[in-house]
Amino acid sequence: MVRDVLLARGGASGAASGLGRAHHDLVKALDSNNIEGYAIGGVIEHELGGNPAxxxxxxxxxxPKRVQNSLVMMDLLHITDQEQAHLVPENCPIPVSVTVHDLFHLFPRITEGVEVGEQKPGKIRKKDLEKLHAGLARADLLICDSNTTLMEVKEHYPDVNSICVPLGLTLEERNPESNPLSKPSWLEGEGKHLLLVGSEEPRKRLEFAIRACRGLSGTILHKIGAESNSDAEKQLKALAAAHGVDLRWQGRVSEGELQAAWQHADGLLFPSIAEGFGYPPLEAMAGGCRVLVADVGSANEIPSTASLLPVDDVMAWNRAIKGLPTGRCAESLKRSERFSSQKFAQKMAKAFDSLF
Incomplete structure (x- = not known):
């Protein structure tokens, strides 16, 4: 028996962001019949933009009304991220699950002196948070990307069933042995080429990564990210210049170019102190790239312990970067196999099965 799954989210964001990537990967898995026993029955989303009202x-x-009216002939409703949990209908006639990537926007906190989430939400956001909390409490199952998020979910929503299903990647297309890609031109030249991938949000701690490279001659930092902010770019470039760090701002690159970069870069620096899952370390490892990751959830669940570094010890990071070998890393490739798209699909099937 094959059950039809209705996927719902808010704005139709692309795959460049973590939330967008997770949504699109789930659509692909269902559409390709990779989640055994389940097929995609439809996707409910809306265009981005519009005035505030x-x-x-x-x-x-x-x-929400549109989602409610689309349940006919469906067997399961799945909301693809927690920021859309208000879409969980009241007294829903079919089971409802929600993917929970993180809770730091629903429960803001200060971590390592960095504000994570909106500390003083306005009236509209407060009302929105009430709706999100109520929606999560109405769900039949909360599917978490990481064990770190699962622990938080169990604390805040103890009456709702919850489970951890780590995200996955199609590894074959990223593997430098099965699908070798040409080196991007900006990675040419002598030196140790390291990547910083993501937005400039304070929780990403790009400033920390720059300080960690101080005094390391021949080390080149390449900043990649679709969410680049011009003011943040100026500030980070100024900081790099003050510390004598060679920072090269690549900004937005295509998915293919990023995959090629993973195959040819010498390492990824990922000092972020708040992640729902942390795609960049996994993507890097799948390309055979070494990673250095802050030892804090949820990103610390992806690499081996040898790749984890103290959150606040800049000199430990400096020493690790200095001693980082160049070239392809077999250990990264091996470790990434734990997060294949096939394993994700198998675990999602079991999670959905638990609702029936």
Missing amino acids: TRINRRWRSH
Whole structure:
């Protein structure tokens, strides 16, 4: 028996962001019949943009109603991220699951002196948070990307069933042995080429990564990210110049170019102190790239312990970067096999099965 799954989210964001990537990968897995016993019955989403009044009306009224009206002939409703949990219908006639990537936007905190999440939300966000909490409490199953998030979910929503299903990647297309890609031109030249991938949000701690490279002659930092902010770019470049660090701002690159970079870069620096899952370390490892990751959840669940570094010890990072070998890393490739798209699909099938 094959059950039809209705996927729902808010704005139709692309795969460049973590939330967008996870949504699109789940759509692909269902559409390709990789999640045994389940098929995609439809995707409910809306266009991005609009004035504030339009966005609020759509988010709180018209879009939830649209989801409610689309349940006919469906066996399961799955909300693809926690920021859309308000879409969980009241008294839903079919089981409802929600993917929970993280809770730091729903429960803001200060970690290592960095504000994570909106510390003083306004009236609209407060009302939105109430709706999100109520939606999560109405769900039948909360599917978490990491054990770190699962522990938080169990603390805040103890009456809702929850499970950990780590995200996965299609490893074959990223493997430098089965699918070798040409080196991007900006990675040419002598030196140790390291990547910083992601936005400039304070929780990513790009400043820390720059300070950790101080005094390391021949080390080149390449900043990659679709969410680049011009003010943050100026500040980070100024900081790098002050510390004598060679920072090269690549900004947005194509998915293919990023995959090629993973295959040819010498390492990824990932000092982030708040992640739902942490795609960049896994993507890097799948390309045979070494990673240095802050030892804090959830990103510390992906690499081996040898790749984890103290969150606040900049000199430990400096020494690790200095001693980082160049070239392909067989250990990274081996470790990434734990997070294949096949294993993700198998675990999602078991999670969905638990609802019936």
